[in-house]
Amino acid sequence: MAEAAAPTGLLADVVRFSWVDGPGNRYAVFLQGCNLDCLACHNPHTMPLRTPKARVVTVEEIVEDVARLAHFLSGVTVSGGEATLQAPFVAALFTALRDDPRTARLTRFVDSNGCATNAVWDLLLPVTDGVMLDLKSLDVTTHLELTGSTNDQVLASLDRLVREDRLAEVRLLVVPGHNDQEHLLRRTGLYLADHAPGVPVKVIGFRPHGVRAAARDIPAPTEEERAAYGRWVADEVGAALVTVV
Ligand code: SF4
Numbered sequence: 120m121a122e123a124a125a126p127t128g129l130l131a132d133v134v135r136f137s138w139v140d141g142p143g144n145r146y147a148v149f150l151q152g153c154n155l156d157c158l159a160c161h162n163p164h165t166m167p168l169r170t171p172k173a174r175v176v177t178v179e180e181i182v183e184d185v186a187r188l189a190h191f192l193s194g195v196t197v198s199g200g201e202a203t204l205q206a207p208f209v210a211a212l213f214t215a216l217r218d219d220p221r222t223a224r225l226t227r228f229v230d231s232n233g234c235a236t237n238a239v240w241d242l243l244l245p246v247t248d249g250v251m252l253d254l255k256s257l258d259v260t261t262h263l264e265l266t267g268s269t270n271d272q273v274l275a276s277l278d279r280l281v282r283e284d285r286l287a288e289v290r291l292l293v294v295p296g297h298n299d300q301e302h303l304l305r306r307t308g309l310y311l312a313d314h315a316p317g318v319p320v321k322v323i324g325f326r327p328h329g330v331r332a333a334a335r336d337i338p339a340p341t342e343e344e345r346a347a348y349g350r351w352v353a354d355e356v357g358a359a360l361v362t363v364v
Pocket residue numbers: 153154155156157159160161162163165166199200201232
């Protein structure tokens with residue numbers, strides 16, 4: 120019987136050395152296509168599933184590029200768009216990186232919006248060291264308003280990742296006038312203290328740079344406002360776990 124062809128990926132871009140896509144110096148792979156429609160998206164060009172700007176890549180192509188740079192890297196992160204939409208490709212890539220002696224020591228992380236089914240996590244988690252998960256809002260109505268979707272699958276993903284000890288970080292993008300209320304951020308902190316104890320939380324203040332026209336008039340929070348967001352979350356989860364950017 121003929122062997123099944125290895126899955127290919129639809130690539131938006133790669134960043135060969137990144138310090139903001141997980142721990143250490145990382146090779147970041149940005150896949151094309153997303154299943155959310157976020158008002159505050161900073162990479163709106165990665166949202167459509169079909170665009171002439173994306174290109175098809177093979178697992179081998181990425182592995183060879185990573186192997187060439189492996190001495191300088193701590194790991195590989197697959198982001199997007201939404202990485203889990205191309206789970207068969209990500210699983211094949213992570214398996215190949217794990218099995219290649221040149222890249223085996225590199226950690227393998229996924230950056231996800233959490234809108235992924237159990238079947239997707241079944242495929243990814245055996246070869247994934249950690250997941251950085253976005254929680255756009257704990258409040259379902261606000262999540263719908265910010266992303267076009269409810270947050271039930273995100274919260275289910277969070278619970279599963281905690282159970283399997285794969286939740287590396289929760290990221291909270293705080294958008295003024297939408298999800299920046301003190302009571303909501305404190306409630307989010309309480310929820311995370313309960314559901315994801317000990318997991319680092321990154322509080323990210325919205326910046327209008329690169330966003331779609333609909334979000335360009337949203338003001339960036341001041342330094343004091345960003346500090347307050349961090350404090351409200353830190354009061355519940357513990358200051359040592361919270362970073363504010
Ligand atoms: S999940 Fe990320 S890539 Fe997708 S629309 Fe939202 S911000 Fe953009």
